[in-house]
Amino acid sequence: MQKITLLIQCKDQKGIIAAVTNFIVSVEGNITYIDQHVDREQSVFFMRLETELNNPAFSLEQIKNQFKDTIAGTFNMQWDFYNNDIKPKMALFVSKYTHCLYDILGRYSAGELFVEIPLIISNHMDLKPIADQFGIPFYHVPFTKDNKEEGEKAQIALLKKYDITLVVLARYMQIITPSLIALYKNKIINIHHSFLPAFPGAKPYHSAFKRGVKIIGATSHYVTEELDEGPIIEQDITRVSHINSIEDFIMKGRDLERVVLARAIKLHSERRVMTYSNKTIIFT
């Protein structure tokens, strides 16, 4: 038995659901999950479907080709079939903050995340001991303003070497360069330590403190060329009050960052996220 996940995006039209479900029946698949969404404003249709294939006569490759030649063409779909047994290969980018790194590696070791983590990349040596502690290769790729391009090349080479399909910035304090973003469109997840779009950019906890907000947040999003403006995957918040100092904001925010980033990794790796119009559809 093989389990696969199908993601579809196309112009909204009559008969899509019937056509797709009939197709699955025709390859003797058993639908175990189906969810769809229609953006009425822009008339876009989205679907996520999981199915169990029990007849070995239908291989994933065959099914893909058949789908491509029939339904995908008819409805002019963007689509992807995923083998549910294959985990995304995830690279972690870090700088000096330990909390998200410890959290992700702890979850990873506990078997909570559906990913493989073949390497950690950093512009500093500080977190190498943690990588060692968890037995994950650590690559030090330092760069300065003047040789940023060189650093990017080294990063990309590493990502290619390890067949990386997902990049996670675990409080990596550097701007990602356009070439890297272009190579990993909607495949680079960042955690920003504010409730976006409030307090983008640097030092959001300081800004939140100054403004006197009663709630602070964290936001995980895909990285685009516009800083902190990519499609939002997940957000969460916690209450603060006048008794909390900036240090308290930072400490409370850590728990948000940890959990909001972990949820985004989980959603992405289970192929539950689709993007369009700088927004996400999250099929839970």
Add this chain to the structure above:
Amino acid sequence: MQKITLLIQCKDQKGIIAAVTNFIVSVEGNITYIDQHVDREQSVFFMRLETELNNPAFSLEQIKNQFKDTIAGTFNMQWDFYNNDIKPKMALFVSKYTHCLYDILGRYSAGELFVEIPLIISNHMDLKPIADQFGIPFYHVPFTKDNKEEGEKAQIALLKKYDITLVVLARYMQIITPSLIALYKNKIINIHHSFLPAFPGAKPYHSAFKRGVKIIGATSHYVTEELDEGPIIEQDITRVSHINSIEDFIMKGRDLERVVLARAIKLHSERRVMTYSNKTIIFT
């Protein structure tokens, strides 16, 4: 154009989704919402589907008959078609507490609830002025331990007279009798002022205070013969601390009761709730 909602429940089998969506295509319906759920433990299939019918050749009555004779039979379904233009007729049962009544009537007047409220029934006269204020008929049906049966008869007569399809207990402090429950199975919504199953029965805020909990809650559920044990529709919570007195618990709880009851009414009236095994499926 007519909008209808279809709810289905049956044993999980292959091909249900394809069969149902093909049926909708065959009557020229445009599916605007589809969601399904499978309970894997008990192998039960649930579906909610909204469709727009544009061809006047297919009347709701016709479609129902056709569905019944074909798919519903084949898959041995429990099912219901609802006309999306027809609102549930809701009776409010109250005693002496004002907050849920004010909240529901405020929302009703503001056009937020998809119901008609033709009458309010109470065992006390206290809240008649509020009914009057909002121009809704108020029926005083008093009873004692000794003539509870008589009271119930009067209540049922009123519900029949007004073609009531939904009963809401807005902090009605009486036990509903089995005959009334039998007539309105999964159609009587109660709001209980605790986070069930914690603190069932009387005085939950007092019990919560005594136990020293850090969070209190409210629960809306369908009424069954087992007190406070019916299928849960919605719950919510709020934080409390040692500085809060029992009076604070009660005051904070009011906001929970209001909103949790209002959400349950909304979910039920929009036909988003299905029940089985003393649990609910909520299609949002």
Add this chain to the structure above:
Amino acid sequence: MQKITLLIQCKDQKGIIAAVTNFIVSVEGNITYIDQHVDREQSVFFMRLETELNNPAFSLEQIKNQFKDTIAGTFNMQWDFYNNDIKPKMALFVSKYTHCLYDILGRYSAGELFVEIPLIISNHMDLKPIADQFGIPFYHVPFTKDNKEEGEKAQIALLKKYDITLVVLARYMQIITPSLIALYKNKIINIHHSFLPAFPGAKPYHSAFKRGVKIIGATSHYVTEELDEGPIIEQDITRVSHINSIEDFIMKGRDLERVVLARAIKLHSERRVMTYSNKTIIFT
């Protein structure tokens, strides 16, 4: 027995707490609540204290004078004594939205708010029936861009006539003029339908929808001359997802607006809010 509340704000210095508590002991008061806060960055001290006065020999007036001549002078305090039996007189400003108005009047009628509401002021006639329904005088003060000053004069005259000490903008869709703000500094509460500082200004739900946020919010704050930038009193949030339309955002937001505004009114009227540096201290 008389209950009073004392609010103090001054430069942080040694010995304030001891001096104040000794003073209360000297007038035979029983301290029933004391809380303090020090802003370490700016070195400001804040205190809220409730006390029961049992000896009729010490009148509130006497105590005030004594406090002024001794401690208040020594520590160069801003301070206020409030008689806990005297409720703020609150004016409601509304335009056309019904939900906050219904909610406040429902709570008011249920005895939940420690205020008197002698009048409602609106630039439209639409909500007069609701004012009538609850028996509260309704004043129609229309104005246009061209005669805004005249409108403001009429508003101020009404506020003076009724001895108003608190103004609440219950989704009042007009900019408050500087003269009115100056008269009621930190005494005009607005409810803004976003999680400030995200989405200030008009149509925040539309902006939130466009940005694809996963959480929306509401903010109650004191009105200052900078639009939506006054000291924040309370905020709350609710989750949204891709399935929610703008209309859903608006509907879900209503529950936030209601409760966040009600909490701000409650906090202010119980003299639990102090302001400085465009922020609030909330003593709960």
Add this chain to the structure above:
Amino acid sequence: MQKITLLIQCKDQKGIIAAVTNFIVSVEGNITYIDQHVDREQSVFFMRLETELNNPAFSLEQIKNQFKDTIAGTFNMQWDFYNNDIKPKMALFVSKYTHCLYDILGRYSAGELFVEIPLIISNHMDLKPIADQFGIPFYHVPFTKDNKEEGEKAQIALLKKYDITLVVLARYMQIITPSLIALYKNKIINIHHSFLPAFPGAKPYHSAFKRGVKIIGATSHYVTEELDEGPIIEQDITRVSHINSIEDFIMKGRDLERVVLARAIKLHSERRVMTYSNKTIIFT
């Protein structure tokens, strides 16, 4: 300069606050935090005070003695002075679950917790590699139903050897014995994977699933002889729905357990928790 924390509990009486603050002034202390609470039902007074001592003429030992001989006696107080530089020595008890252990050790390594962790004790060898990974001594203390007493003796010997002042059960799946509880009264923190008092005992996620709740929770509490009935320190919750399986409940619950336990450790180690009447006072 020395920072100390004072916790006080006594019968409510007039003049306590003035007496205590005067005492602090008399030893030239600068009060940096003061909070108090009165339980009006039972007439008990609680206070937490932090102060900076700048005059070396007053040592902590001297101050304690002076306090004991004067105020503590006068008001018949239970009280404790803590040196803010001295961290609690915390023993971790674990069995086979990794998630709380990884979380605590990650936070510990990141410097987030005000404790020392000199040892980990377990009845199984499974988690030894994690202890090794973080360089913390791991003691295997196995026992069976028949020699539980012996196991307890070995545990107590270890706790004494390491001067342990706080025991944390990080999903330790064994009942703590009365002798150990007696030795560490209100100093053993457990994390229970439900929203107590709902679902005490074994398999709470299974019970929650069966009951069809819409929210699950976790509770940290001090261990008493009554299973899952000790004073609650902290609780938190997360939403679930019909789409979640028991496995999902367990997975979502892990995030609750992690954070609720970490918060309890933080509160306790910063001496912010007082207990009485099987409840906690939390000074934040």
